[in-house]
Amino acid sequence: MKKILEKRETGVFLILLLLCFGLSLYSPSFLSYTNIKNVLVNSVPVGIMAAGMTIVLITAGIDVSVASQMMFSATWLAIFSQNSPIANPVTVLILALVLGAITGAINGFLIAAFSIPPIIITLGTASIYRGIILVYTNGRWIMNIPKWFTALGKTYYNIPLPIIYAIIIFMITAWILKHTYFGRSVYAVGGNENAARYVGVNIKKTIFLTYFYSGLLCGFAGFVLDAILGNCQPSGSNGWEMNAIAAAVIGGTNILGGSGSVIGTVIGVAMMGVIENGLVVAHIPTYWQKLVYGLIIIATVTFDVLRRNYADSKKQMIEIDQEA
Amino acid sequence: MEKLRKRFTLHEMVLAGAFLLIFLIGACSNENFLSIRNILSLFQQMSEMGIMAMGLTIVIITGGMDLSAGTTMGLCAVTSGLCLTKGLGVVPSLIISLGVAVLCGAMNAVLVAIIRIPPMIATLGTQMFFLGAALVLSKGNSISGIPESFYFLGQAKIFGMPLQMLLLFGLAIFLMIMLRNTVTGQHIYAIGNNMKAALFSGIRTKHVLFYSYIMCSVMCCIAGNIQVSRVATARADMGSAFLMTCISAVVLGGTSINGGNGGIVGTVVGIMIFAMIGNIMNLVGISSFWQQLATGSILVLVVVFNRMIEMQKYKVKSRKV
Numbered sequence: 001m002k003k004i005l006e007k008r009e010t011g012v013f014l015i016l017l018l019l020c021f022g023l024s025l026y027s028p029s030f031l032s033y034t035n036i037k038n039v040l041v042n043s044v045p046v047g048i049m050a051a052g053m054t055i056v057l058i059t060a061g062i063d064v065s066v067a068s069q070m071m072f073s074a075t076w077l078a079i080f081s082q083n084s085p086i087a088n089p090v091t092v093l094i095l096a097l098v099l100g101a102i103t104g105a106i107n108g109f110l111i112a113a114f115s116i117p118p119i120i121i122t123l124g125t126a127s128i129y130r131g132i133i134l135v136y137t138n139g140r141w142i143m144n145i146p147k148w149f150t151a152l153g154k155t156y157y158n159i160p161l162p163i164i165y166a167i168i169i170f171m172i173t174a175w176i177l178k179h180t181y182f183g184r185s186v187y188a189v190g191g192n193e194n195a196a197r198y199v200g201v202n203i204k205k206t207i208f209l210t211y212f213y214s215g216l217l218c219g220f221a222g223f224v225l226d227a228i229l230g231n232c233q234p235s236g237s238n239g240w241e242m243n244a245i246a247a248a249v250i251g252g253t254n255i256l257g258g259s260g261s262v263i264g265t266v267i268g269v270a271m272m273g274v275i276e277n278g279l280v281v282a283h284i285p286t287y288w289q290k291l292v293y294g295l296i297i298i299a300t301v302t303f304d305v306l307r308r309n310y311a312d313s314k315k316q317m318i319e320i321d322q323e324a
Numbered sequence: 325m326e327k328l329r330k331r332f333t334l335h336e337m338v339l340a341g342a343f344l345l346i347f348l349i350g351a352c353s354n355e356n357f358l359s360i361r362n363i364l365s366l367f368q369q370m371s372e373m374g375i376m377a378m379g380l381t382i383v384i385i386t387g388g389m390d391l392s393a394g395t396t397m398g399l400c401a402v403t404s405g406l407c408l409t410k411g412l413g414v415v416p417s418l419i420i421s422l423g424v425a426v427l428c429g430a431m432n433a434v435l436v437a438i439i440r441i442p443p444m445i446a447t448l449g450t451q452m453f454f455l456g457a458a459l460v461l462s463k464g465n466s467i468s469g470i471p472e473s474f475y476f477l478g479q480a481k482i483f484g485m486p487l488q489m490l491l492l493f494g495l496a497i498f499l500m501i502m503l504r505n506t507v508t509g510q511h512i513y514a515i516g517n518n519m520k521a522a523l524f525s526g527i528r529t530k531h532v533l534f535y536s537y538i539m540c541s542v543m544c545c546i547a548g549n550i551q552v553s554r555v556a557t558a559r560a561d562m563g564s565a566f567l568m569t570c571i572s573a574v575v576l577g578g579t580s581i582n583g584g585n586g587g588i589v590g591t592v593v594g595i596m597i598f599a600m601i602g603n604i605m606n607l608v609g610i611s612s613f614w615q616q617l618a619t620g621s622i623l624v625l626v627v628v629f630n631r632m633i634e635m636q637k638y639k640v641k642s643r644k645v
Contacts, residue, residue, distance in 0.1 A: 123623070134613040290459055293456070298453060301446070306439060
């Protein structure tokens with residue numbers, strides 16, 4: 001019991017509950033089934049990207065190209081589903097994963113092979129992926145995605161399918177992090193890279209696989225986005241990479257690498273969704289949204305780094321004592 | 325050839341080569357490219373980006389990064405736009421806008437130097453915060469109705485040369501001297517090379533970091549005001565599209581992304597290359613979407629190329645983060 005209380009996730013979860021409680025007092029419609037369903041379904045694409053982002057952040061990297069990767073996949077899927085005779089749910093899903101794998105592998109290769117700061121590479125590839133789809137579609141929306149495709153994003157027997165997808169992705173990611181060699185080496189690389197190398201972890205392979213997996217999830221997020229929206233705006237979802245990063249950081253993933261969990265990220269995603277919905281419910285103009293998100297990110301990161309610096313200073317004092 | 329190799333590094337020669345190549349492509353593809361009018365308008369277009377990129381150069385030399393540069397520019401633009409339309413004079417508006425820039429820079433510096441958040445993450449957060457602040461100030465709309473007395477900054481000409489071009493070169497010379505010949509400039513390089521060594525040799529690293537980040541924000545503010553004056557409107561997302569190109573230009577100009585070396589001249593040449601590419605594309609009639617693709621590709625190629633040279637030079641095998 002004490003262990004659960006000490007965990008960072010518990011604190012964030014309590015804040016989330018408090019927020020929901022306050023909002024439900026403010027507006028009774030907040031707790032209605034439709035509203036909660038909409039909040040959850042709308043945060044599924046960001047949530048899937050945030051799962052990949054969690055792994056990337058744990059290795060002390062960052063991937064600011066996730067939104068572009070998602071739209072890259074979503075745009076090609078929309079075009080493919082409209083024009084190809086072999087388009088059906090299975091081929092679309094396979095194409096989504098292949099597209100995500102390609103973009104992720106390019107990121108992973110450039111970062112791992114040349115040891116370049118990941119933010120620079122992903123800033124560059126973000127505008128490459130976005131540029132390719134904008135050049136091809138000339139910036140036009142792709143309307144009327146076929147009915148069988150949007151059926152994959154609908155609700156059946158009061159259970160929305162996108163939420164099922166998200167749960168599956170979260171479970172797979174949590175399993176990878178906890179029970180596979182790759183998952184454990186992700187923590188090792190992020191915690192102390194030199195130590196990980198001496199233990200025999202293949203650093204480059206781990207880094208490559210991290211971005212590859214993040215890309216794979218972005219491809220899948222594009223698939224879900226198309227299914228939910230029923231149209232595709234190649235220049236849309238700008239800045240969603242920030243939401244994914246914010247969700248992971250709020251959920252307790254260390255921005256300096258080495259720690260973090262999927263369950264925390266899930267809570268972070270829910271929190272972002274609730275805040276966005278809360279601003280709408282409370283009739284605050286949408287342009288306040290960015291300000292609030294920015295403040296939340298700065299505050300959580302500041303708090304996190306201060307706490308860790310404090311913990312580190314304690315650690316060093318103990319070491320010095322032992323040496324003396 | 326030997327002499328050349330001694331005087332210039334490989335990267336400088338490649339940069340000069342690329343510059344000449346693009347210049348030749350421009351001259352061959354369109355006869356208007358070499359006209360004086362086009363060249364002057366080229367300088368007019370590049371000066372905003374150039375001023376912002378020079379500010380970024382300083383921060384990148386310290387081993388940091390300012391991802392909030394673009395939105396700082398937007399925030400300053402919106403601030404001076406609001407002041408001007410509310411009836412304040414030109415000078416007070418500029419001073420208030422500069423004050424906002426100093427605050428932005430100080431906020432970045434507090435997060436980076438005192439709380440010690442990695443610069444990329446800290447400025448990623450402030451990027452969103454400044455954009456949000458600018459959106460709230462402008463209520464999400466663009467501000468028009470800038471009084472004509474403000475137009476001088478982006479539209480005036482002195483001896484036939486646009487004012488902002490002179491401003492660009494003036495600031496470039498000032499920053500060059502600052503980086504090369506003053507103690508602060510040398511401290512900036514020292515911090516970028518090795519923060520701990522700099523600290524132990526008595527450099528007040530926090531002061532220098534504050535100076536660099538505030539300098540960068542002030543540069544963004546100048547760029548923002550020039551753009552407000554040139555297009556006679558102020559929008560919150562004005563500088564957001566500049567960030568990528570500016571970082572690319574700084575890196576293209578030979579400033580190491582890990583800090584410690586580089587300079588203003590390289591950045592100006594880098595910005596000129598990007599401005600020429602954009603200009604040629606406009607003259608030939610290629611859509612702006614291609615420019616986004618080209619900017620990203622050039623950034624990735626240059627970074628990878630630089631890294632490959634470095635790896636060969638130092639025979640680096642292990643990964644350096």
